[in-house]
Amino acid sequence: MCLAIPARVISIEGDKAQVDFGQGVLKGVNITLVETKVGGYVLVHAGYAIQTVDEKEALETIDLWNEILSTGIE
Amino acid sequence: MRFYQQELNNYDKVDFGMTERLRFRDPELAKKISKKILKMAPPKDELIKFCHVCGTHEWTITHYGLRSLLPSNIEVIAGPGCPVCIVPAAEIDEAVQIAQKGVVITCFGDVLRVPGSQKSLLEAKAEGADVRIVYGVSDAVRLARAEPKKEFVFFAVGFETTAPTTAVEVLKKTPQNFSFLSSHRLIPPAMELLLGVGDLQIDGFLAPGHVSVIIGMKPYELFPRVYRMPTVVAGFEPIDVLMGIYMLLKQNKEKKPRLENEYSRMVKWEGNTKALKVMDKAFKVVGSNWRGIGRLPNSALKLRKELEAFDANEKFGIHVEQGKDILLGCECHLVIIGKIKPDECPMFMKSCTPQKPVGACMVSSEGTCRVWATTSTRSK
Numbered sequence A: 001m002c003l004a005i006p007a008r009v010i011s012i013e014g015d016k017a018q019v020d021f022g023q024g025v026l027k028g029v030n031i032t033l034v035e036t037k038v039g040g041y042v043l044v045h046a047g048y049a050i051q052t053v054d055e056k057e058a059l060e061t062i063d064l065w066n067e068i069l070s071t072g073i074e
Numbered sequence B: 001m002r003f004y005q006q007e008l009n010n011y012d013k014v015d016f017g018m019t020e021r022l023r024f025r026d027p028e029l030a031k032k033i034s035k036k037i038l039k040m041a042p043p044k045d046e047l048i049k050f051c052h053v054c055g056t057h058e059w060t061i062t063h064y065g066l067r068s069l070l071p072s073n074i075e076v077i078a079g080p081g082c083p084v085c086i087v088p089a090a091e092i093d094e095a096v097q098i099a100q101k102g103v104v105i106t107c108f109g110d111v112l113r114v115p116g117s118q119k120s121l122l123e124a125k126a127e128g129a130d131v132r133i134v135y136g137v138s139d140a141v142r143l144a145r146a147e148p149k150k151e152f153v154f155f156a157v158g159f160e161t162t163a164p165t166t167a168v169e170v171l172k173k174t175p176q177n178f179s180f181l182s183s184h185r186l187i188p189p190a191m192e193l194l195l196g197v198g199d200l201q202i203d204g205f206l207a208p209g210h211v212s213v214i215i216g217m218k219p220y221e222l223f224p225r226v227y228r229m230p231t232v233v234a235g236f237e238p239i240d241v242l243m244g245i246y247m248l249l250k251q252n253k254e255k256k257p258r259l260e261n262e263y264s265r266m267v268k269w270e271g272n273t274k275a276l277k278v279m280d281k282a283f284k285v286v287g288s289n290w291r292g293i294g295r296l297p298n299s300a301l302k303l304r305k306e307l308e309a310f311d312a313n314e315k316f317g318i319h320v321e322q323g324k325d326i327l328l329g330c331e332c333h334l335v336i337i338g339k340i341k342p343d344e345c346p347m348f349m350k351s352c353t354p355q356k357p358v359g360a361c362m363v364s365s366e367g368t369c370r371v372w373a374t375t376s377t378r379s380k
């Protein structure tokens, strides 16, 4: 039940934002708990954005893992 | 829960940060990790047991058949990670009694069928009570605003991921006809309890990513430090979980228990400080009962005294001390702490099915029994 899904912020009005879950699935969410901007990604749980997604970190993570996995360190 | 299912269905469609999602499901990378895991596995006669405490982790593990990628002597068990399953019968009884006073109860879909001592909210609804499913607390508030003459209660179930959403609403100007029945629970105390369960013998924790989004890393520090327990916060894509297991195994092999963050794209060391602040403003931490587990100190959130006007227990004067948590023959109490697997319960898929659930673990879509019952790619 702690499922949370990333979505892209389309527009912001006060503490509400329209977010895009992909392929045009739009939803209004409350953004009181995060600092975000239009175009940014947020993690949505039960109608609330609970975190801003660190895109750079996301992209780097996998590269880092590939690196770790291809070295001999165990 | 039904609405989570809805979110899950959308899950695959999200084009999030280019092909990020697909990369976290990359079969090639999965193979690489599982090869590493095989290489690092202990000798056959040595059993290693890692424990997660999150229904969504169980879903990923079962749905993608990740257990089949692990050597047979590395086990991943499911601890108390389903917030609906651990709501004690007494709190369902309170909701039922409040509903029977003519108050509208709003709740997440899964809560509806959780057994109380005598009946579930669904059964109360069948007898005429007004019980409505909502997607989140803000929907419940909207319903209350639309019908100001009726009293509304939001049955607030969930771990730290969900509690801040309740806190935001309670600290706003909630309508006079609205109050909260808080069943929020905290995860770290449940993890600590597992370490005390005699013959469970856990070798590492896969800590829940979305709880950690809120609470950050700090609350887990005691596990490696005090209990020498390897602990890795992990996300929910198959690669996240496999990588988490690999990191645990590595710590185990090196005999250097530490706290690591696999899910750094979402989880910050300090958590979501805004969320933590509102939670602290709205709630105080109290001891409470967990279904199948019993009383855990400092494990639940109760509205602060100054917000008592919004506390449904106070508003309607209803307090149920003891309820009947486990029905005869149901092994939920053992499934919840990871002591047995669902199919070790004699009733699993016989007298207890998703269509006719007996225990709470079969009711909620995040319950271990339910996850096992509804996934065909399962490998035990």
Ligand code: SF4
Pocket: B329, B330, B331, B332, B333, B335, B342, B345, B346, B347, B348, B349, B352, B353, B357, B358, B359, B360, B361, B362, B363, B369
């Ligand atoms: S299979 Fe049903 S009866 Fe058995 S432990 Fe699970 S929920 Fe309880």
